[in-house]
Ligand code: SAH
């Protein structure tokens with residue numbers, strides 16, 4: 001097939017590395033453990049106390065700086081110590097069940113986790129760098145009616161290993177484990193930013209999200225700056241201050257409406273923590289400086305939340321908060337009860353916000369040919385499987 005007739009979408013079945021060890025063989029996975037957790041595990045396995053800190057650092061670096069999955073390759077460790085580790089532990093990341101590459105370079109990974117569940121992670125390249133959108137739960141307890149994930153029940157929280165594992169499998173796929181001793185700057189990395197904007201509400205899985213992000217930020221490993229990690233929440237107010245204190249990453253809020261009446265419908269968590277309460281929590285979010293603005297996400301739904309009055313009310317709400325407004329043209333999905341606002345409407349809305357002094361970029365839809373919107377790949381693959389089952393019976 002010539003390039004001209006090649007399909008724009010590649011569907012590639014990839015298992016980038018050796019299949020992870022089978023669960024249930026009794027060995028403990030080291031991925032996802034905090035540094036203290038790793039140290040405790042190594043001590044328990046018989047590492048002498050006086051060597052524990054050094055061994056923790058060494059194993060940590062092999063896993064998170066060099067991307068090694070096999071203890072035998074940890075050549076800075078004595079052979080019998082490597083054997084001891086492989087008898088007790090595994091280094092397991094989720095399996096990539098399916099990878100799709102869009103004509104615009106967006107890569108979507110369907111990641112299979114224990115229990116036969118699947119979540120998705122999406123890599124969006126931009127100017128030599130790129131952002132990985134990471135999931136935090138299978139499904140979601142919340143029921144925002146415009147969001148496809150909201151139509152799926154919460155199955156379970158992801159573990160820290162499964163969250164940081166999404167970053168690790170994306171690095172596998174991008175071939176981005178640096179050679180020993182090299183430590184590329186964030187700016188020159190293919191995977192330079194993380195957004196917690198995949199499936200699920202990260203602040204309802206706080207501990208695991210925190211541990212995974214701490215691992216991603218650790219300077220001896222993946223080493224991403226906290227300013228390159230953005231956590232998106234629908235507005236779990238009591239956890240917002242904790243996010244600042246315990247993770248320290250940037251914050252995005254799914255705002256989406258400018259009156260409680262409309263937000264109660266679009267983002268039902270608003271009935272518990274209404275707009276005024278949410279804004280108080282955002283005003284109190286520390287480290288607010290111009291380079292660390294809060295992102296207000298605003299999905300543009302035709303005739304629902306996209307009037308000029310909405311734009312003016314939004315400006316009133318965010319006054320005094322270092323903020324930018326990310327306008328997201330609604331990503332339609334089959335059966336969705338809303339339509340995307342027209343281009344002219346979105347431009348006008350963006351203009352009003354911009355004139356008030358706030359950045360108001362309109363998010364360009366990416367990876368539309370591979371359905372890279374929240375929750376879509378998983379449901380598409382489920383539909384395909386159901387169709388196969390129907391065909392078989
Ligand atoms: N649960 C968190 C993070 C995951 S959703 C949250 O709600 O913030 C990530 C972002 O995608 C949110 O702003 C969400 O409102 C938005 N989103 C979900 N479905 C969408 C759709 N179909 N079109 C456009 N944006 C959508």
Ligand code: SF4
Nearest residue numbers: 140142144147150234
């Ligand atoms: Fe859950 Fe966020 Fe989707 Fe709402 S928008 S249903 S909080 S994933």
